[in-house]
Amino acid sequence: MGLRKHTTSCGDRMWRNLVVLVFILLLGACSETTFLAHATKELQDRMGSNGAKAQGIYKVGNPYEINGIWYYPKVEYDYVDKGIASWYGPKFHKRKTANGEIFDMNAVSAAHRTLPMPSLVRVTNLNSGRAINVRINDRGPFAHGRIIDLSRRAAQLLGFEVAGTAPVRVEILPEESRQLALRAKELNFAGHRTEPKKPDSAPTVSVTSSKLPPPDGAKAAKPPSKDFKVLPAAGRREKVARSQSVIAQVDGKVTYRRIEKMPQIFVQAGSFSQFQNAHKVRAVLKQLGPTKITQIDIDKRPLFRVRIGPLDNVDAADQILANVIKAGFPEAETVVD
Incomplete structure (x- = not known):
C-alpha cells in the first residue's frame, strides 16, 4: 500500500511538470509568432506592400502620349513655370511611382510630366506666398489644366488641401537636383553591380636565391650600417581633402515669399x-x-x-x-x- 501511494504521488508530479512544460512551449511559440508578425509588417512597411524596394531609380524617360497629347521628358535645370497645382493621395498610397519608389501621401513629393526623377523643385502658392521644397518622383498630372500633382502632405503645407487646387510657381533647384541625380545613379550602379569572379589560385613554385658576384668592372656598394635609417621628407604634410556633396533633403519646412500681385x-x-x-x-x-x-x-x-x-x-x-x-x-x- 505504501509503495502504491508513493508511485501515485510521483506520477502526479510528473504529469503536472509535463503540463507546465507544454504551456511554456506554447507560450514561446506564441511570442515567436507575434515577433515574426511584427517583423514581417515592418519589412513590408519599409519595402512596400508588394515587397518591392522603396529605393527608386534615376529616370528621365522617353516621349510618351496621354489622351492624344505628347510629352517629352528632359533634363531642364533652368525650368520655371506657373500654373495650377492639384494633389493626390489615398488612391495611390503605397503604390509604386514612375521611378520605382513607394508613394507616401504623408511625405512631401510630387508628380511632374517631364522633369527628371528624382529632382528637387521649389513650389510657391501664389495666393499665400507659402513655399516648400518638393521631391519629384512620379509622372503626372494628366488632367487638363494642371502643371504639378503634389502629395497630400505637400498640399497641406502649401495650404490648399481643402480647396484641392491652387495657382503656383514651380522652379527647379539646379544644384540640389544634380546632387539627387548623382546619388540616384550611384545607388543604381551599386544595386546592379555583381562581384567579379575570383581567379583560380596561382600554381605554387619553389624559389631559391644565391649571392652573385658583381659583373666585371663594376664596384659593389657597401651595405648600410646598422644605424642607417630612412627619414621622411622635411616640410609640411599636405592634406588631401575630398569634397563630399551634401544631398538635398526635403524637410517640409515652409517659408514665405512676397507676392507682388495676385495671380491671374x-x-x-x-x-x-x-x-x-x-x-x-x-x-x-x-x-x-x-x-x-x-x-x-x-x-x-x-x-x-x-x-x-x-x-x-x-x-x-x-x-x-x-x-x-x-x-x-x-x-x-x-x-x-
Whole structure:
C-alpha cells in the first residue's frame, strides 16, 4: 500500500511538470509568432506592400502620349513655370511611382510630366506666398489644366488641401537636383553591380636565391650600417581633402515669399508666329469669353498668344478649357500670370 501511494504521488508530479512544460512551449511559440508578425509588417512597411524596394531609380524617360497629347521628358535645370497645382493621395498610397519608389501621401513629393526623377523643385502658392521644397518622383498630372500633382502632405503645407487646387510657381533647384541625380545613379550602379569572379589560385613554385658576384668592372656598394635609417621628407604634410556633396533633403519646412500681385488665370489656346493665324483663332473663341492676343519675343522672334481671361477661379478656367479643347485646340492649357 505504501509503495502504491508513493508511485501515485510521483506520477502526479510528473504529469503536472509535463503540463507546465507544454504551456511554456506554447507560450514561446506564441511570442515567436507575434515577433515574426511584427517583423514581417515592418519589412513590408519599409519595402512596400508588394515587397518591392522603396529605393527608386534615376529616370528621365522617353516621349510618351496621354489622351492624344505628347510629352517629352528632359533634363531642364533652368525650368520655371506657373500654373495650377492639384494633389493626390489615398488612391495611390503605397503604390509604386514612375521611378520605382513607394508613394507616401504623408511625405512631401510630387508628380511632374517631364522633369527628371528624382529632382528637387521649389513650389510657391501664389495666393499665400507659402513655399516648400518638393521631391519629384512620379509622372503626372494628366488632367487638363494642371502643371504639378503634389502629395497630400505637400498640399497641406502649401495650404490648399481643402480647396484641392491652387495657382503656383514651380522652379527647379539646379544644384540640389544634380546632387539627387548623382546619388540616384550611384545607388543604381551599386544595386546592379555583381562581384567579379575570383581567379583560380596561382600554381605554387619553389624559389631559391644565391649571392652573385658583381659583373666585371663594376664596384659593389657597401651595405648600410646598422644605424642607417630612412627619414621622411622635411616640410609640411599636405592634406588631401575630398569634397563630399551634401544631398538635398526635403524637410517640409515652409517659408514665405512676397507676392507682388495676385495671380491671374487664363486659358491659352496657343502661340502663333503669324498674327493672321492668331487673329483667326481669336475670332473662333471670342464667344467663349474675353479673348485677346498678346505678343512676346522669343529669340528676337515675335509670338502671338491667344488667351481667354482673366478668369475668376480654377473652376471657371476648367470649364473654359474644356470648351476650347472641344473647339479643336487639344493642346490648350491653363496658365497663370
